[in-house]
Amino acid sequence: MDTDGTYGTYGTQGAEGTQGTQGAQGAHGTYGAPGRGGAPAVPPPAHPPRPAHPPAAPTGGGTGGIVPWLRTPRPDAEPGVWRFGHRPRPREEPEAVPARRLFAGALIALLSGWLLWSLLWNNYLGDYWLWPLYLLTPDAWRGTMAFVVAWYVYVGLVAAGLLVFFARVGHVPEIWRRYVRKKDTPPPPPPPEADPADWPELRAAGLADVAARLADATRSGALGDVDYARIRRAWQGVRTRPERLAAFADAVRAQGAAACAHPSGVRDLPVRTAVHDLVTGQVRIGTAADHPRNPYARRTTGVALEPEVLGTSLIAVGPAGSGKTVRVIRPVVESLCLQALANRAAVVAVTAQGAALAPDAAFDVVVRVGRPDSTHDLDLYGGADDPDEAARMLAEALVGDLVPDSRRAATALAQLIGPYRAAHGHFPAVPELRELLGGSPEALAGLRAAVAGDPAQLRELDARARQAERGDDIGVLLAERIAFLDRPAFARFFGGGGGTPAFSPRAIEHPLRVRVDLPERGHAEASRIVARLLLAQFTDAALARGDRSLFACLVLDDATYTVTADSVRAIQRLRSAHAGVVLALRTLEDVPEALRGPLLGAVGCRMAFAGLAAWDGGRFAETWGTEWVQTRDVTNRQIIAEEPLTKALHFLRRLVTGKAATAEAITVREVERQRWSASDLAHGVPPGHAVLSLTGVRGEYTPPLLVDLRT
CATH class of the missing domain: 1.20.120 (Four Helix Bundle (Hemerythrin (Met), subunit A))
Structure with missing residues (x-):
């Protein structure tokens, strides 16, 4: 137990967790930006409060607590199936008699x-x-x-x-x-040794009093679905590290349902707009339509997203108003925020200022770029200590959308920020970097004088000076792009001395909930640079994590001109790092032409919304490929009866079936056709629907399904 009374040892702990509350609280100060300290954000209270309201349906609450929710079966199913109360359907459609x-x-x-x-x-x-x-x-x-x-x-x-x-x-x-028969009879309650409301795992481990404390809280309604998921997460850490058993038991005895709290002390979101199941980590986004293009086994079943599929990354493409934000992005962010409160995930959501993605109270950190009321800064260098690493990420953000290979830009940046760090102990802020890239004689002379005793840094500056004399010097382009960030509105950001704590995606080793608001209306180009910067920093941080027990996800509500060649390669590697990205686009035309195919191939989950353009549909159709289907050609020939008995039998058959007696000739062929053609995607997807294909991190694959996002 921590000295402040909170049980934080398992705050970020999982099956492989090593981080504790100290690291999580430290993240609220510098947020992963070494050397850029600041006053911590609001510290976690000594005694975490109870949720302001019981969890929304179907999570229970009130009399009986979440017991019915816990006892609902969740059978194993294919990726994307809403498992809460799922009843498997037969693979083939039975022959329906009129x-x-x-x-x-x-x-x-x-x-x-x-x-x-x-x-x-x-x-x-x-x-x-x-x-x-x-x-x-x-x-x-x-x-x-x-x-x-x-x-x-x-x-x-x-x-x-x-x-x-x-x-x-x-x-x-x-x-x-x-x-x-209208419905099946409800299943009988499970026996005590298998009833999740009685916490049988704790009883089996000899913690009968701890299990009784949690069972009482479960049945009384004091324990919510987030509490259940959070304590289950802590128990998984105990099973991996048995030496923490005593601390876990003491915390539950002392705090009950509030034990193992999130570093913020919050136990639920202020409001929920989607249906969640924190036992499986799923959020429901719709229902597979009862449509012939869908496999019969998936029709009318719920469709859900979870870390197991988001770990392969998701791209959602559709015009404005098609439902990307409301039907997909918002539920996903809400689900990840709930899982962060359960110490299972870390989420960074990037959106435009004013977008109704989620309220401020749903996040631990809200960065409003270009707004004076923002309580947090952004680290331009992503918390990196190595100049080459910092230069690579910054070059990706500045010119990654303009040049196919940003290595020259990264080299030019490293030749300047490396000597600057050696001289001053930190990387240059935006104004200083702009002067250096622009070749300011005073700035370069001052930097050269500051590192006069370091031959290695002088060689870097000499190399930069030689390259600056070339007609195709990349420094000119870098200076032009950094100028978009050197504006009065951003004076206090990116290390401008605003005195606020800096956020860096390196903090995703902790269960943080972060939202970054971009000033797209007045500074569109600067917003795209920041979005590319966050994507580059996130992929780098996710791949460099030592503790990958938390699922980390970056959600870009508008990924226009954000995807680069390096980011596509990095996205492919995220699934092995227990991380993923969610990208929303109005059209694939907002991605460089050479990267459209590789991007669709790099992500495991693809979503095409109603109103998609035909050329975008062609890309999806090519990615989803073809399938073999059976076609039946039926030829009917009416049978003319001559005998009285045969006529009577034919009359009786017509009376029963409503059809004349016929002889059928059936020809069955197997043909290869596209799963969804460009024309089908452009004109055959009803409003409020989308076509979705999913891939799990272990390779499970779901063919494209027509999903009704309104149910």
Whole structure:
């Protein structure tokens, strides 16, 4: 237990976790930017408060707490299936009998059974049907009460057999399933040793009093779904590091449902707009449409996103108003924020100022670039100590969208910021860097004088001076691009001496919730530079993490002109680092032409919204490829009957089925066709829908599905 009374040892702890509350609280001060300290943000309270409201449905709350939510089955399923209460469907669609044929056939079958029974009962067919009764009963029973009882039993069995036989012939069970049975009976409550509300794992570990404390909180409603997920996360860390068992038990005994709290002390979001299941980490975004293009097993099933699929990264493409932000980005950010409160994830959401992505209270850090009321700064160099590493990320942000290879730009930057750091102990701020890149004689002379005793740094400056004399020097372009950040609105940002703590994506080793608001309206080009900078810094930080127990995700609500060649290569590597990115685009035209195909190939999850342009649809169609399908060509020829009996049979068939007697010739062929063609994606996706394909981090693949995002 920490000295302030909070149980933070497991604040960022998982199966492989090594970070504690000290590191998490430290992140609130510098946020991963070494050497750029500042006053910590609001510290976690000594006693974390209870949630202001019970979790929204289906997570429970009120009488009985979250017990029904915990007991709901969550069977294993394919990626993207909403597992909460999921009932698997058959792989193939059963042959559906029309209602008219179904009821007519049932009526005829039952009348036929009644007719046969009448003939047997009245001995119109003789008493041969009674011979098993005489065979199985002794002769001495004749005329006795025992024979009368045996006779009634035998007749009842024959009647029941006839009823069952003709009911099956008439498809009566299908009528029952289709029109009578409305729902399945609820499953019985699990036994105590398997009831998650009783915390059986803790009881099995000898912590009966701890389990009883949590079970009481679970049933009373004091423990919410975030609390359950957070304590389960801490218990997983205990199973990996048994020496922490005593600290875990003491914390639960002392704080109950508030134990193992998030460093902020918050136990729930102020408001939820989506349906979440924190047992599986899923957020529901829609329902697979009951459409012939969807596999029958997936129709009408819920569709959800979770870290297992977001770990392969997701790209969502659709015009403005198609629902990208409201139907996908907002639920994903909300889900990741909840999982961060459960010490399972870290999220950095980048959006335009004024976008209704989530309220400020849902985040630990809100960076408003270019706004004087912003409480946090951005680290221009991503918390890097190495000049070459810092130069590579900054070059990616400044010119990655203009040049196919930013290595020359990174070299030019390193030749300046390396000597500057050696002379001053920190990297240059934006104004100083602009002067150096612009070749200011005073700035370069001062820097040369500051490193006069360091031959290695002088060689770097000499090399930069020689390159500056070339006509194709990359420094000119770098100076032009850095000028977009050297504006009065950004004077206090990027190391401008504003005195506020600096945020860097290096802090994603802690369960942080961060939102960065970009000034797209007044500074569109600067916003794109910052977005590219955050993407480069995030991928670098995610791949360099020592502790990868937290799922880290960067969400770009508008990734216009953000994707570069280096970022595409980095995105491909994120799935092995337990991290991913979510990119939203209005059109693939906002990505350089040479990168459109590689980008769709680098991400594992692809989403095309209604209203997609045909040329964008062509890219998706090419990526999703083709499949083999069976086509059936049916030729019907009416049968003309000549005999009276045949005519009568044909008339009876027409009465039952509503169709004339025909002879069918069926030709079955297998043809290869696109899963979704460019025309289908451009014109066949209804409003409020999207076509989504998913890939899990272990390689599981879901073919593109038509998803109704409104349900």
